Amino acid sequence: MNKPVSATSLQPSDRLHSHSPDIDALLSRIAEGASDRERERVLPFPEIDLIRNARLGALRLPADAGGADTSIRTLFEFVIRLGEADANVAHILRNHFSVVERLVRRPTNDQHRQWQKAVADGAIIGLAATELDTPKVGNVTPNTILTADGDDYLLNGTKYYSTGTLYSDYVLVRTADASGANAAVLIPVKREGIELIDDWDGLGQRLTATGTTHFRNVRVKRDEAVFDAPDTGYGIPYSNTFAQLFLTAINAGIARAILNDASALVRSRKRTFYYAPSETPSDDPLLQQTVGQIASGAFAAETVVLAAAEALDAATDAFDAGDADAEAAAHRAALLSAKAKIVADEFAIRSGSLLFDVGGASATKKATNFDRHWRNARTLASHNPNTFKARSIGQYEISGTPLPAKGFF
Structure with a gap:
């Protein structure tokens, strides 16, 4: 029988160590x-329950609120390792940690404190933000509407790319009221009128349930709606940097997983090519070189992600302290995260192809499922393409033009 995973790493007196036994x-x-x-499309509900039962969703909560009080850098060390273990599970949790960072880590009223307690107890949060009938992703007024109904609201609309919500206890919904004011609504997923559909059919990240969510006359309490403001949630400049870097961290984890598979594949090979320089694959200098390239790419991807995470820590600390330079620190974190994305995505995608150079034709069999690494990395990289990132970085380097403060920067 498998030994249960304990939550001792979340005791207030301790800080999470990314290589702790638990x-x-x-x-x-x-x-x-x-x-x-991934190959058989078995949804990872038990694996998410491991996360839930170990209360790892509370890693960023303060110790006095039942969390581990970890830094963003330490959290992203864990995300990279989780992406190495299962990129789908890591992606499922991306929206949870993003919502915690925006709305739950620093509660401002009783309702927020209730959300914080739920996360401390193990609750997982999903997201329903994107609508397919809007002309731009991100900074637009949603068509999902809050309508006043007595002291509360009724929520109606349809969302797509609801990554992780199928596995979650709560869902954050981007919406607007009758005046067009944008808001974030955080409600239980089992509330009447919510329908979750697992209709994601992407070539990668197949188990994330990144599909459709319908809201039909869903009752929302007044305190469950947080309207955008300059110092709150989605109103904070560069508030999406955390979510973007999270995806990049998963790709850094995929690069590590590719290295693991490449090394094991060379060690296990019994046959080689007629013209190979060594009859023993593990002694073949060409295969050794390829694995070395994969290893170097994995190191580079992890390094740039953690450097950007440190900048995000500095920006978060500045915002929490009310420093006058908080927005400048946030811009620096966004800039480093954009640069990290370009580097990590390139290495993960390239390594996913190099893996087949150390295995030959037999490595392409469906049973190996080695193609999942390339598919998953390519899918993650397609969230907000690198061409937009590179262009904005170039503008900044040439003329000092700031990166966009909204959208995924």
């Missing part, structure tokens, strides 16, 4: 069968 055991459990789950 974390190692949990990640090993999640990694078991990850390839089979």
Whole structure:
């Protein structure tokens, strides 16, 4: 019988160590069968329950609120390792940690404190923000509407790309009231009128349930709606940097997973090509070189992600302290995160192809499922393409033009 994963790493007196025995055991459990789950499309509900039961969704909460009080850098060390174990599970949790960062970590009223307690107890939060009938992704007024109904609201609309919500206890919904004022609504997923549909059919990240969510006359309490403001939630400049870097961290984890598979594949090979320089694959200098390239790419991807995470820590600390230079620090974090995305995405995608150079034709069999690494990395990289990132970085380097403060920067 598998040993239960404890939540001792979340005791207020401790800080999470990314290689603690509890974390190692949990990640090993999640990694078991990850390839089979992806190939057979077995949704990872038990694996998300491991996260929920270990209360790892509370890593960023303060110790006095039942969290681990980890830095963003430490959290992203964990995300990289989780992406290495199972990129789908890591992606499922992206919206949870993003919502915690926006609305739950620093509560301002009783309702926010209730959300914080729920997360401290293990609750997972999903997201329903994107609408397919809007002309731009991000900074637009949603068609999902809050209508006043007595002291409360009724919520109506349809969302897509609802990543992770199928596995979650709560969902954050981007909406607007009758005046067009944007708001974030955080409600239980089991509330009457919510329908979750697992209709995501992407070539990668197949188990994230990134599909459709319908809201039909869903009752929302007044305190469950947080309207955008300059110092709150989505109103904060560069508030999406965390969510973007989270995706990049998963790609850094995929690069590590590719290295693991490439090394194991060379060690296990019994045959080689007629013209190979060595009859023993593990002694073949060409295969050694390819694995070395993969290893270097994985190192580079992880390094740039953690450097950007440190900048995000500095920006968050500045905002929490009310520093006058908080927005400048946020811009620096967004800039480094954009640069990190370009580097990590390129290495993960390239390594996903190099993996087949160390395996030959047999590595392409469906049973190996090695193609999942390229598919998953390519899918994650397609969130807000690198061409837009590179252009904005170039503008900044040439003329000092700031990066966009909204959207995924």
